[in-house]
Amino acid sequence: GASRVRDMFEQAKKNAPCIVFIDEIDAVGRHRGAGLGNGNDEREQTLNQLLVEMDGFEANEGIIIIAATNRPDVLDPALLRPGRFDRQVVVPRPDIEGREKILAVHMKKVPLAPDVNARTIARGTPGFSGADLANLVNEAALMAARRGKRMVAMSEFEDAKDKVMMGTERKSMVMTEDEKKMTAYHEAGHALVSVHEPASDPIHKATIIPRGRALGMVMRLPERDNYSYHRDKMHANLAVSMGGRVAEEIIFGYDKVSSGASGDIQYATKLARDMVTQWGMSDLMGPLQYEEEQGETFLGYSQSQRVHMSDETAKKIDLEIRKLIDDSYDRAKHVLTKHEKQLHALANALLEYETLSGDEIDELVEKGKFDRPDGEVAKPTAVPSAGASIPKAGRNKKGPFGDPKPQGA
Known part of the structure; x- marks a missing residue:
């Protein structure tokens, strides 16, 4: 008052x-x-x-x-206005250097095994805030306690990172063999398109273990902190998001395509709409902004949103979005039809091992097989070293295909 x-x-x-x-x-x-x-x-x-x-x-x-x-x-x-609050300091999410220092602060309270490297964890957690990193360390410590360990090793940090980014493993969930096979081909489709799209982020790991609300997941991690989003990468992401749906259609036929791609379709539609209406990535529509970010009601702003376009323009926008999605669908279909043998190999490996690291997927695509000693668990791919830079607005921490949607890619 x-x-x-x-x-x-x-x-x-x-x-x-x-x-x-x-x-x-x-x-x-x-x-x-x-x-x-x-x-x-x-x-x-x-x-x-x-x-x-x-x-x-x-x-x-x-x-x-x-x-x-x-x-x-x-x-x-x-x-x-100046004279009241003269200076505004924007505090963005931390870059790789910041994440490493924040991790060092939180790790002080935890007994660490010699193999723990804060730099590696910082590289693998782009977009994490300070609170996310504190939560990560806490989860890793809890996992070590559950496993009866006296020290928190790198394997606990990896498992904790998976839990935080992708959701908790649903071990009690019983899937039929048909559903498992469908999920394996769905995820293999995403992974294979990602491998063959040069602009796509490298794969961190692919899994068909249900996590959160997803039945399986292909986790991709950027090699460094990204601050702008290029056209070739947008098209690659659209193609990757369609990979799961296309794989289902190629292997099981048109009538057996499942609802598992709902998360991918939602992601792809939003990305395509942003490309056309906000980022000027459509040649037909040109570099114009057609939609404003929706302001929330009851924040003191006007409730009605002004529409800055005619019905004709709205129709054209819908057609352009449709064209982008159709092109990405064809692009994914071309890759998967051309490399169908690799698709089968990848899906069978997922059915056998449940989780594959990025290195193992690359080896499988190149040589047709990979070596994993019996009883060994997939070691996630280390993210290549990279420098830090400037904050990127509106990046989804979980990455495009780590969203907790039904069988999200």
Whole structure:
């Protein structure tokens, strides 16, 4: 309330020089409404009082105000003008150097085995925030405790990373042989298209063990932190997302295609729509923005979204999205038809071993076989070393095909 804001600033003046820190400033600093509905909003009074108090400082009062929020987009513009909050510091998700240092902090509390390398874990976790990394270390420690180990080894960190990125293994889930075979070919389809698409990220591992809401998964990890997204990679991702559906059709026939590709179709449609409407990747539509990011209702913005296009344009956009998806479907079909032997080999290896690492998949595609000593578990592919760089907006931590969708690729 407004009176508590006044009290706080009175105390600050008594204790000057001092720092006032307000966490989650969006709780009181949210965009003021247009006076519709209830004009006497308690939150607006609080914000008005805060604005008045912040304006009232003399240059020599020695009070510094710092505030933090995850939602700078909903803050009232009056709060952000110079003289109130003069300086804005954006804290992005950490890059590889940052992740390594954050891991070092959390690992101090855990007894580590000699083979644990924080740099390797940092390379394999692009897009993780500090909280995600703390959770990763915690999961690894829990796994080591369950296995009766005194130290947390690299294998626990790998398993914890799989659990955090892909979901928990559903060991109780009983799948019929037909469903297992369908899943194996679905995942083999994704993996094979990924191997034959030069712009695709390298495969980390492929599995047909059910995790989260997915019956199987092909996990791809970028070689370094990505900050922009290139056209060739978008087309490669579209083709990879169609790989599972196409493999089902080639092997089992048109009538036996399953609903397992729903997550892939959802991903591909959204990517194709963004390419056409926001990133100017369609020659027909040109480099124009046709859709705005949807603002949430009740954040003080207008509820109705303006549409910046005619019906004719909307039709053209739908046709362009359809064309992109159809092209990627044909591209995946071409790869899988050309390399059908490899598809069978990969699916059979998945049925036999359940989980394959990226190196094993590459070896299988090149030589037609791979060597794994009896009783040994797939060692995930180490992600090649790479430097750090600048933050990329809106990247999905789980990566395009690690989404928890039904039999998501």
